[in-house]
Amino acid sequence: MSEAATRPGAHATALLASLDPLLREWLPRQRWFAGKGRPIGALEPVELTELLPPDAPSRLLHVLLRVHRPLVPAQDSAPDTDVERPGDCYQLLLGVRRTLPPPLAPALIGRLTEGPLAGGTVYEALRDPRLAALLLERLRIPGRHGVLRFERDPDTEIPSGLTPRPLAAEQSNTSLVYGDTFILKLFRRVVPGLNPDLELPLHLARQGCARVPAPAAWFLADLGSGTAGTAGPPGAAADTTCTLGVLQPYLAAAEDGWDLALRTLGKGEPFTGEARALGRATAEVHASLADALPTVTLGRAQVELIADAMADRLTAAAQAVPALRPFAPGLLTAFEALADLGGEGQAWTAQRVHGDLHLGQCLRAPDGHWSLIDFEGEPARPLGERRMPQPTVRDVAGMLRSFDYAARSKGPWSPEWAADCRAAYCAGYADVAGRDPRTDPVLLRAHETDKAVYEVLYEARHRPDWLPVPLAAARRLAQNGSAEDAH
Incomplete structure (x- = not known):
């Protein structure tokens, strides 16, 4: 050459x-x-x-x-200085x-x-x-x-x-x-x-x-x-x-999970079987990643750093999106609860994960086999951050938010459909992992809240018409309510 x-x-x-x-x-x-x-x-x-x-x-x-x-x-220095x-x-x-x-x-x-x-x-x-x-x-x-x-x-x-x-x-x-x-x-x-x-x-x-x-x-x-x-x-x-x-x-015959979920929802059909199968697929990938690459234990100092970073992202998002501000105090309690558990000695295992998991990153073959694609993580985040070990619940939270998005994309908001999918996905994950993510509610709520805050900022900047979707989740999570909100 x-x-x-x-x-x-x-x-x-x-x-x-x-x-x-x-x-x-x-x-x-x-x-x-x-x-x-x-x-x-x-x-x-x-x-x-x-x-x-x-x-x-x-x-x-x-x-x-x-x-x-x-x-x-420069915004944080003297008026006559530049960056x-x-x-x-x-x-x-x-x-x-x-x-x-x-x-x-x-x-x-x-x-x-x-x-x-x-x-x-x-x-x-x-x-x-x-x-x-x-x-x-x-x-x-x-x-x-x-x-x-x-x-x-x-x-x-x-x-x-x-x-x-x-x-x-x-x-x-x-x-x-x-x-x-x-x-x-x-x-x-x-x-x-x-x-x-x-x-x-x-x-x-x-x-x-x-x-x-x-x-x-x-x-x-x-x-x-x-x-x-x-x-x-x-x-x-x-x-x-x-x-x-x-x-x-190239999985030519496979169907995008987002398109499949919307089509199923549009027909008024349940998606719970697919959601459970997708939960099993996610847990299998996590197990293989844990076998292939080192895992780490998140102790008090690491948990506090994670919670502080989540709180900082919330502060920045609330400054940029006024509609988020009424929910900010309630959302902050999710991160405070996580830091409190870490301070009490609770530790979690972290490993390499997908980093940006949602229905659009999943493909279903005609025989029902689910594949996960696009392991790049969130491109806006620094590469070093994307390659850091994370709790597996980060991927779970991303998928739970994706079911919520799907349920709000076809006609009237369908809370029952989203709740059923979320439950089925977590149950499928437990089938393989031996532990249901919902048995760790503080960690799950913190990561789902962090994801919803990210979504609020993203939609406000790029798709304002979609902003009500993550804002509804922010309302629910700020109240520390059930898996779905009421409207």
Whole structure:
């Protein structure tokens, strides 16, 4: 793979300078771009690798781009002082052609008028079947390409010639399906360290856990090792590795748990059988993770830190969302009760968990087998935090909140449906784990409250029409009531 390598700094800088005005206009329109509504400062190349030879009819550029934000007035210091917003590092795959064929018109980014590729048309390469197919070929053949490192499971066959297509639903990442056989998830915002969405499925595969699709191939960037023209993301140490993408089996016939739950609810049918099966699947994954990776005991000091962090998140959310403020004192009691139990000597076991479990992260096969996917955790949280051991009840609380969301998404609020699903899920979890999460009500309430607070802030910022859903949960949890509220 020596024909095309990471370009020297001068080439990368000149090319990025020509791309700068195009990317400034294009980036804010992308669903995965986290800086919407905020001005873009400097665009700095972290890495630029050409994946095709220079004499090829089109170019495929792999770019890690740091997007800085301008200095803004500091809120917690003197009025005349400024603080610099840290820059996020994004992964881009850009195609360049002289002219763009009509089928690729929606992928257009713009036309270069200067720089090393002046006269070329730049577009989103992942929408080009030929360039997307080239990415799969790189994954099929392990090795290095500039700072990029491609690896694969030697026991998994990856056929060539699989037709690629992007998934329509884009969130914080981008996914490509190859021939309804594999799915490639590309992380758009990359940070130093091993992404849990690669790390945990690899461990689970070695444990023989059949509940999580095993990674077939993956690729990373080795930065900070002296490669010309590169510099690691903010905070990166020498020889930093960033996870860029993971290829896994695509469960084409499986149905998304969220869609299945809504369809069942719409028909007026119970979902308790599926909820119980999903509880068993969750407990099996937790058991495999506990076998694969170290567990820790949370004593008084650790429990107090967890409770304090939850209280701090509540304070911040209440400041940002006035509708939450009436419930804040009641919600705080959930965290105080947790700290009190820790102070009395109560200890809990913590381990690696999914971190962002909800119905949309679960797939049901036609034979009824449930699989869990997307182990990335909440992308907004720092990677180090996402990789920390947590009580398993954190995942349980996320799923309980998901049943509540589903029950409020189809027609009138259906508290009985949600209550039945929650009970069935916990019972299914106990079938495997030997302990019902509801037998630890203080820990469960604290984590469910923390999740509801997160949801309030998220909905207020991104989906205001959904804000009543977590606010209703906040009302219930503030009263320390039953599993469901009355309206």
